[in-house]
Amino acid sequence: MRGESLGTGRATWRRIGVPALSHSVLLAGSLSMLFPFVWMLATSLKPVDETLLWPPRLLPINWTVANYPVVLNAAPFVRYFLNSVVVSVGSMLTVIATSLIAGFIFGKYRFPGKKFLFTVILASAMFPFETYMIPLYLTMKSLGWINTYPGIAAPYLIMSFGIFLMRQHIAHSIPDELIDAARVDGASELKIFIRVIVPLCASPIGALGILAFIQAWAAFIWPLLMATTRNMYLMELGLSTFQFRYTADYHLLSAASVLSTVPMLIAFIILRRRIIESVALTGLKG
Amino acid sequence: MAEPSAAPWVPNGTTLADRICGLLRINRLTLAKYRFCYLGLVPVFVIYWILRLEPIGRTFILSFYDWHLVRPIKPFVGLANYQELLRDENFLLALKNTTLFAVFVVGISVILGLALAVLLAGQLRFTPAYQAIYFLPVITPMVPMAIAWKWIFDARYGILNYALSWFGVRPIGWLTSPDVAMWAIIIMSVWKVLGYNMVLLLVGLKSIPAVYYEAASIDGAAGWAMFRRITLPLLKPILLFVVVISTINAYNVFTQVYVMTQGSQAAPGAPLRVLVFDIYQNGFQFFKMGYASAEAVVLTLIVLALTLIQLRVIRMDGE
Numbered sequence: 267m268r269g270e271s272l273g274t275g276r277a278t279w280r281r282i283g284v285p286a287l288s289h290s291v292l293l294a295g296s297l298s299m300l301f302p303f304v305w306m307l308a309t310s311l312k313p314v315d316e317t318l319l320w321p322p323r324l325l326p327i328n329w330t331v332a333n334y335p336v337v338l339n340a341a342p343f344v345r346y347f348l349n350s351v352v353v354s355v356g357s358m359l360t361v362i363a364t365s366l367i368a369g370f371i372f373g374k375y376r377f378p379g380k381k382f383l384f385t386v387i388l389a390s391a392m393f394p395f396e397t398y399m400i401p402l403y404l405t406m407k408s409l410g411w412i413n414t415y416p417g418i419a420a421p422y423l424i425m426s427f428g429i430f431l432m433r434q435h436i437a438h439s440i441p442d443e444l445i446d447a448a449r450v451d452g453a454s455e456l457k458i459f460i461r462v463i464v465p466l467c468a469s470p471i472g473a474l475g476i477l478a479f480i481q482a483w484a485a486f487i488w489p490l491l492m493a494t495t496r497n498m499y500l501m502e503l504g505l506s507t508f509q510f511r512y513t514a515d516y517h518l519l520s521a522a523s524v525l526s527t528v529p530m531l532i533a534f535i536i537l538r539r540r541i542i543e544s545v546a547l548t549g550l551k552g
Numbered sequence: 553m554a555e556p557s558a559a560p561w562v563p564n565g566t567t568l569a570d571r572i573c574g575l576l577r578i579n580r581l582t583l584a585k586y587r588f589c590y591l592g593l594v595p596v597f598v599i600y601w602i603l604r605l606e607p608i609g610r611t612f613i614l615s616f617y618d619w620h621l622v623r624p625i626k627p628f629v630g631l632a633n634y635q636e637l638l639r640d641e642n643f644l645l646a647l648k649n650t651t652l653f654a655v656f657v658v659g660i661s662v663i664l665g666l667a668l669a670v671l672l673a674g675q676l677r678f679t680p681a682y683q684a685i686y687f688l689p690v691i692t693p694m695v696p697m698a699i700a701w702k703w704i705f706d707a708r709y710g711i712l713n714y715a716l717s718w719f720g721v722r723p724i725g726w727l728t729s730p731d732v733a734m735w736a737i738i739i740m741s742v743w744k745v746l747g748y749n750m751v752l753l754l755v756g757l758k759s760i761p762a763v764y765y766e767a768a769s770i771d772g773a774a775g776w777a778m779f780r781r782i783t784l785p786l787l788k789p790i791l792l793f794v795v796v797i798s799t800i801n802a803y804n805v806f807t808q809v810y811v812m813t814q815g816s817q818a819a820p821g822a823p824l825r826v827l828v829f830d831i832y833q834n835g836f837q838f839f840k841m842g843y844a845s846a847e848a849v850v851l852t853l854i855v856l857a858l859t860l861i862q863l864r865v866i867r868m869d870g871e
Contacts, residue, residue, distance in 0.1 A: 288671040289678075295668065296685045299743070303688070305711060306700040322711050368596045377589045383597070390604050392859050394804050396828045397852040400835050400845050401610035405602065424599055449581075455588035484693055486807040487828065491836055502695040506811050509699055516703045523696035534691050538684050541691060542751060 310520035317517050333521035343525055346504035350483055352415055357422035357482035358475050364424055369432020370463050391426035403491055413494045422482040428474045435470045473544035501526045615849045619842030633846035646830040654802035661742045665749030673757040686747035698811035701740040733813050733824045749794050756790030796862040800855050804828055827851050
């Protein structure tokens with residue numbers, strides 16, 4: 267009798283108690299994850315005097331969007347945004363192209379030196395970018411690429427992980443018979459690559475594209491070194507210099523921060539699942 | 553099949569291709585494949601060489617020179633840069649700060665991430681929504697979020713100090729002294745990477761086959777014992793991966809430190825010295841690029857050591 271009631275008590279605890287407890291922990295965590303976003307948005311919609319209230323209020327008393335035009339007039343954020351798009355898209359396309367061709371060759375061919383070359387590519391990814399940016403800067407200087415798009419995008423044009431990802435995909439999910447059949451039909455290796463391989467890589471191309479785009483968009487220290495005039499600043503760099511000019515004007519800083527966050531947030535809401543998969547299953551570094 | 557093999561004894565190979573085939577004892581199809589492979593890899597390796605391989609090598613070389621950007625004479629100095637590093641208070645401080653930062657950020661974010669992943673692995677409702685929310689900071693760019701946190705940490709009007717005042721805590725100058733700024737940046741960074749660790753560990757938890765849990769529960773294991781005996785050992789490879797990746801990332805911390813603690817004329821900050829900041833300052837503000845390269849080599853060795861430990865442990869597990 268006693269054991270039975272204990273049993274049902276435990277069952278109820280399992281069915282209701284545990285999930286309720288889990289949800290309250292997760293919910294509290296979610297609130298702290300979201301709070302900085304909410305606070306940033308709320309601050310951006312306040313007139314200046316309301317940012318200096320004590321005690322602070324979460325929501326504005328007099329809602330205003332006036333901070334946004336002020337920000338857009340104070341710094342060329344549209345230009346920063348377009349620069350970021352150019353560099354991120356350029357990086358994305360180059361990473362996809364180099365990863366596809368190298369992934370195909372490493373995945374489906376045997377040739378002298380293959381193992382060595384593949385090891386070099388993977389091993390080079392063990393060195394964080396920050397450790398070799400000085401010589402890279404000197405190279406860019408001698409090429410005359412300082413303050414140019416290719417110079418700013420340079421470190422983000424290749425990704426060892428991308429080559430690895432494509433190699434795994436092509437080696438394991440594209441059957442050799444398909445390639446041999448095309449060869450019998452007289453297709454050259456290049457034609458096989460373009461007509462047979464690339465169309466079958468849509469899914470890893472998507473994942474890799476997202477990864478490369480995010481990585482280039484988040485770049486900070488390299489654009490800080492490379493972009494010497496304001497018209498070449500990327501969003502992140504532009505925002506940080508804006509911050510140094512308007513140190514204490516949090517109504518303006520928040521509006522600028524919202525502006526630079528919104529494009530990524532929209533992309534995240536649309537591609538949520540794909541983004542989580544590609545970033546999480548892979549690791550951002552490459 | 554395309555072509556019969558052109559054997560080396562075939563006299564007077566008509567074309568250059570035939571001769572090469574003969575010389576290497578391969579058929580023409582294989583030759584075409586080789587040509588495609590090498591020609592395809594040439595552009596990739598040219599880019600790799602210029603953008604990565606050569607700079608990695610040159611970092612080591614530069615570190616042995618007194619290489620100043622604007623001085624014409626750049627003498628070889630052997631290990632002098634490294635000897636100087638050992639006496640350089642800024643560098644030692646940076647090394648200490650970065651290590652502390654890495655230990656705390658990785659420790660806190662991995663333990664919290666694991667706890668959250670365990671909660672979510674219990675087939676809870678709304679799991680995708682939770683995942684998305686915790687992942688949001690991972691995906692948003694660093695600079696706006698650093699600004700948002702700087703505002704939260706504001707000493708005079710910051711909402712964090714206000715919340716703490718309910719508990720009788722007096723206002724804290726979060727970003728005005730380097731010691732406290734360290735904690736502010738640790739909190740911010742944990743917030744930023746927590747979702748990443750959580751999602752990765754959740755993937756690891758879900759890949760543990762249910763039979764292990766069933767077998768263990770028949771043996772009477774439950775709760776903490778189950779977690780310690782079954783979950784942790786089976787999760788070890790991915791746990792290790794998460795720890796190493798997070799540690800490497802933590803050692804390269806720069807952006808949030810730069811944005812949150814770099815002073816400007818209106819508000820002098822107390823810069824929290826971290827390794828990448830020190831490299832940046834020596835290399836690109838003082839133009840001592842040889843010296844900065846020596847620092848970069850130290851950072852490289854730390855990161856390589858971490859990576860090798862990981863490879864080692866994974867290999868030992870495999871055996």
